[in-house]
Amino acid sequence: MTQPLTSVVSSAVSMLTVGVALGLLFLGWSNFWIVFVIGFGFVLPAAVQLAQWYDSQSSSQSPDSPSHSDNEQQRALETLRQRYASGEIDEAEFERRVTRLLETESVADAKTVFEDTDEEAAERTLESERNG
Incomplete structure (x- = not known):
């Protein structure tokens, strides 16, 4: 089950990664592909884990729910x-x-x-x- 926050974070990081990589490609930087590796290989999984951790913390800390x-x-x-x-x-x-x-x-x-x-x-x- 995908959490709403997780979906937003993964979409935002994906769009940012693609945007930065394509921007560097249009600017003529030959190593633009490194942004894909870093963005999708490291930043995206870390951001999704952080969003899932935040969701679990916020749901467990709301005893009035x-x-x-x-x-x-x-x-x-x-x-x-x-x-x-x-x-x-x-x-x-x-x-x-x-x-x-x-x-x-x-x-x-x-x-x-x-x-x-x-x-x-x-x-x-x-x-x-x-x-x-």
Whole structure:
């Protein structure tokens, strides 16, 4: 699959190489063919690799992209299903967590909310033990 940036870079380098080589040919430089060797043999592969690296870096560094968020949410839901199926959490806890996960924008937000909820529950338990 050709990335859009890779296509643009390869086209630009190819056109530049041909343009410079033909320009040198018309100016009468007898070694104009060296530009083809350097341009297509070294510059073009290096530029395409650089464009592919840039694409991979920019796609991996955008955690707010919908595909990344969807994948993260799917993994979290699958983990919840496994914990429910193995009996680690009961049905009410499973439903509460799924609802909370779907209401939040990201898994990190849901974790923050769960941590806050767990801390509040622990504080209530301590208070009831003290009063109890």
